[in-house]
Amino acid sequence: MNTDHDSKGVVLTPEQTKSRRQRNIAIGLAVGFLVLLFYAVTIVKVGPGLFNRPL
Amino acid sequence: MAFLEESSSVPGIAAISAASPRDYIALLKPRVMSLVVFTALTGLLFASQHVNIVIGFASLLAIAVGAGASGALNMWYDADIDAVMRRTCRRPIPTGKVTGREALAFGLTLAIFAVLTLALVANLLAAGLLAFTIFFYVVIYTMWLKRSTPQNIVIGGAAGALPPIVGYAAATGQVSLAALVLFAIIFIWTPPHFWALALVRSAEYGRAGVPMLPNVKGADRTRLEILLYSLVLAVIGVAPFILGFASPVYGCLSVVLGAAFVGFAVRVYRVRDGDGANRCAMRLFGFSIVYLFLLFAELLSERLIALAIAFVR
Known part of the structure; x- marks a missing residue:
């Protein structure tokens, strides 16, 4: 049983669209920051040892 | 999510x-x-x-x-x-x-x-x-x-x-004694800090069904406990200096701030009626935040200065 709602799919209000975009940007920035942080921590913790390992 | x-x-x-x-x-x-x-x-x-x-x-x-x-x-x-x-x-x-x-x-x-x-x-x-x-x-x-x-x-x-x-x-x-002393300062500071606010907001806590001390034991008992905790806090606040973790500057600051804390608590204990009672409680609440901030800011400053000196040498 098809309805008008089904054919249009999910309909977002302008407010929902705006807040979802803001959340996506915030999550993206947080993930990017964490990548940099974990990279820096890895270099600090195992950096010198990384270059002293036998091949 | x-x-x-x-x-x-x-x-x-x-x-x-x-x-x-x-x-x-x-x-x-x-x-x-x-x-x-x-x-x-x-x-x-x-x-x-x-x-x-x-x-x-x-x-x-x-x-x-x-x-x-x-x-x-x-x-x-x-x-x-x-x-x-x-x-x-x-x-x-x-x-x-x-x-x-x-x-x-x-x-x-x-x-x-x-x-x-x-x-x-x-x-x-x-x-x-x-x-x-x-x-x-x-x-x-x-x-x-x-x-x-x-x-x-x-x-x-x-x-x-x-x-x-x-x-x-x-x-x-x-974990060391120094860390435990910092724990003790915040632990003893917490009850007078929150009870001062609870004295003013006791009706709200009552409506929400939260059994804060003023609702259960009464405002007078709360005032007495605030005073007792403040006295203990004034002593524990000096402990980092007495135990050698902080400088005499911290020692003097903690004595002055501890005395002021007790002074505010005495006012809360003595002024029990009307708007004056609420004002005294809110002053203690406000000062308690300043007290903890200044003590830890002084401890932090001393450690940063020590680190800076060690770095320069």
Whole structure:
């Protein structure tokens, strides 16, 4: 049983669209920051040892 | 996180969250987080050994996120209380900006992430202590003590007092007397700080069904306990100097601030009626924040100066 709602799919209000975009940007920035942080921590913790390992 | 619900009350409109990042930040209780960072940093710098700045920063971030997760889980569980109290009714869950399920998922995710991160960047002791702090605040304090005993904030205060120990453990992998003294200062400071506010807001706490000391034992008994805790705090506040962890400058500052704290508590004890009583309680509440900030700021400054001198040499 098809309805008008089904054919249009999910309909977002302008407010929902705006807040979802803001959340996506915030999550993206947080993930990017964490990548940099974990990279820096890895270099600090195992950096010198990384270059002293036998091949 | 369940941003998309299965059904919506409005046909054709999906029940997608309209919460902004600001609402999620509010769930973390940023002001509490800033205090946690401040005290945990003091604990971290109390360590005699050198801490790499990247490791120190990552550890502090994990502790801060752990504290924020506790706040989110607290707001999830206490949404019914928050909705009927003036101070908390504008929080994201009572206003409908964030659902309880979203707050629960957000808090649990951050809590697990913070503990694992601290285990990876620092050590297992610090991570275990952070996990215990979150558990103590959410389960022991929020779910159990807060609604069942007027001693809720006395015992629950341990959760707020643990960050310096977590910070010290992150730096050293152990717990020392110095870290325990910092814990004791915050632990003893918590009851007079919250009871001063509870004296003024006792009707609100009563409506919300939270058994704070003024509601259960009465305002006079609360005033007496505030005074007794303030006397103990004035002594413990000097302990870092007496035990050799802080300079004579800190010693003098802690004596003066401790005497002022007792002075404010005496005013609360003596002025019991009318607007004057509420004013005295709110002055003590305000001063208690200044007291803790100045003591830890002095301790932090002394450690930073010592580190700067060691770096120059």
